[in-house]
Amino acid sequence: MAKKTAVYWFRNDLRINDNPALAQACLQSDQLALVYCLEPEEHTIWGFNRVGLHRKNFLADTLLDLARQCQQRGSQLLIVEGKPALALPRILQQLQCQTIYCEAIAAPEEMAQIDSLREQAYEVEAIWQSSLLNPSELPFSIEDLPQVFTAFRQQIEQMGVLAPAPMGWIEKLPELPKAALAIPQVDIKAWAGIAPIDKRSAFPYDQPQWQGGATMALAHVQRYLASGLADQYKQTRNGLIGSDYSTKFSPWLTSGALSARQIDQQLKTHEAMYGANESTYWIWFELLWRDYFRFLHLRFGVQLYYANGLKDVATISHQPELFLKWCLGNTGQPFIDAGMRELAATGYLSNRMRQNVASFLIHDLQCDWRAGAAWFESQLIDYDVYSNQGNWLYLAGCGTDPR
CATH class of the missing domain: 1.10.579.10 (DNA Cyclobutane Dipyrimidine Photolyase, subunit A, domain 3)
Structure with missing residues (x-):
């Protein structure tokens, strides 16, 4: 039987664990090319680069960590340059396959990327996975999403909606297609350049324990909860200076090196061992706010981008x-x-x-x-x-x- 070859396109889910879309790709593919697309430099209409040096440097560290994890599991991360709607078809043609797996992102440009690939007759399996709660398990349809966060939160709490447990690590990745080795790749460090960072930073990502990637993300969650800082989060969360006033989960969450469900699981374990209080509740509260902005995109889409x-x-x-x-x-x-x-x-x-x-x-x-x-x-x-x-x-x- 001929082996099924496919591409997994990493987007904002730069991790091997708790990644349902990647897990499905692994389950349904004998050979799988793991791809990340670095988009070309772009200027905004306001006159500056769309992605600045700090963002580039943190992303570079995240991708290097992901590449190491892929290698440890028998594969290789292919970092290519180009818009996904152009770069991915070139890869698919080289590999002689038609299927792309990826996470679903409900923002206009990200949805347009999927639409463009489908218009080129490629099969795209886009799976929603960035929220704490499953949209299908909400006590209302997305069309009936409350338009005030407090009403949304109250209904979630009253109905006892819980986050699913995170998936574990993928221990072994499918074989990399041999043809993928000929695909030109980007030197990620050269691409990122050098961004001097002030030593007073509240998130000094140039230091080892603050670098991008799932390895440091998971270590930070454990370190933060073990420190006892979570138990006073509500009192300190509006601080302005320093590394301890807030959780500092967001840079890893944004890149997908860390999932909201991983945090939720660790937080529940912490509460079971040391007790819950208003501060540990408030961390969950903030994760719910993060969900709400996602669900607003599912409901209103491009309308959120109008003036x-x-x-x-x-x-x-x-x-x-x-x-x-x-x-x-x-x-x-x-x-x-x-x-x-x-x-x-x-x-x-x-x-x-x-x-x-x-x-x-x-x-x-x-x-x-x-x-x-x-x-x-x-x-x-x-x-x-x-x-x-x-x-x-x-x-x-x-x-x-x-x-």
């Missing part, structure tokens, strides 16, 4: 000169400028400071919130398409919350 968001009318102004001063940390407001300079120097900013600088851009400088969202996309090592869009909409008054 007026979910509102009928919105007056959008923009001041390019003031926006540039905001980006550079040169507005003349010391508190705001300190935050923006920290972002540029480290690729990271506390949640509370993000709210402060974003609110200042929108309401004080009267700039287009979409420009701010694009700057965060460029700069933040923990940029997440769902949460970034949802939070900026919220602060601009164009989201779901009536406040």
Whole structure:
């Protein structure tokens, strides 16, 4: 019998464990090429690179860790350059196969990538896997998703909806097709370049224990919970400086080196051993907020990317000169400028400071919130398409919350 050959396309799920889409690809394929596509350099309409140096460096470490894990399990990660809708068909033709497996991402550009591949007559198995809760297990349909987070949370809690347990490690990956060895690959370190990071960073990703990848992600979760910091999270979570005021899970969650279900499982184990309190509950609460932004995308899709968001009318102004001063940390407001300079120097900013600088851009400088969202996309090592869009909409008054 002829062996089935397929491609697994890594997106924002850069891990071997708790990866249902990859597990399905392994189960249904005799030969499997593991591919990550580095998209070409792109400028935003606001005049800066879409992916900044900090993001590139954290991603490079994440991919190197993933490559090591693939190698340990008998395969090889192929890091190629090009837009997925162009790069993946070239690989499929070289391997003489038609099937791609990947995670589903409910954001417009990511959905368009899938549509383009299908229009080229390729079979794409896209599997939803980035949320804590399964959309199919919610106590309402996505069309009836509450438009206020509190109502969403209350229904989840009242119905006792629980997260599924995470899947274990894939111990052995399918054989790599021999033809895949001829595919040109990218030197990921050369691609990333060098991003000097300020030693005062709240997330010093240049240090071994803060580097990207599943290895450091899982170690950090265990270290954080063992430290006792989780038991005082609610009191410290709005801090601005340092590595201990918040969980710091987000950079690993964003890249998919870590899953929400892995955190949930570790958190439940911690609570069973040491007791639950308001702070450990609040970590789960924040994971639920993360889910809510995902489910909003499933419900509203591209509407979340309109200037007026979910509102009928919105007056959008923009001041390019003031926006540039905001980006550079040169507005003349010391508190705001300190935050923006920290972002540029480290690729990271506390949640509370993000709210402060974003609110200042929108309401004080009267700039287009979409420009701010694009700057965060460029700069933040923990940029997440769902949460970034949802939070900026919220602060601009164009989201779901009536406040």
